[in-house]
Amino acid sequence: MIINILGTGCPNCLKLENNTKQAVKELDLEALVNKITDVETIMGYGVMSTPALVVNNKIICSGRIPDVKEIKTMLTEQKEENDKPTGGCSCGGRC
Numbered sequence: 001m002i003i004n005i006l007g008t009g010c011p012n013c014l015k016l017e018n019n020t021k022q023a024v025k026e027l028d029l030e031a032l033v034n035k036i037t038d039v040e041t042i043m044g045y046g047v048m049s050t051p052a053l054v055v056n057n058k059i060i061c062s063g064r065i066p067d068v069k070e071i072k073t074m075l076t077e078q079k080e081e082n083d084k085p086t087g088g089c090s091c092g093g094r095c
Helices: 012-028 037-046 068-084
Strands: 001-006 032-036 052-055 058-062
Touching: 001 012, 012 032, 012 068, 052 068, 058 068
Parallel strands: 001 032
Antiparallel strands: 001 052, 052 058
């Protein structure tokens, strides 16, 4: 799982980063947590309000700071979505 924290380094961005790292630790997830501060890169995600939490290139939260419990729920949902079986073939289970 690749997790990106988008923000310019303000206290809110730091709080989201800390909450996210704590959630990853409590869930014992294999995850790479990156902090992205480059404004052009952040704009490339289409985020209009930071901080933002991006998991596997999907924006799951922006413009607020979820607590550790809520982030754990978000990460668990993303993990379950990524772990869904695809039917064993390249069609993604549509055959």
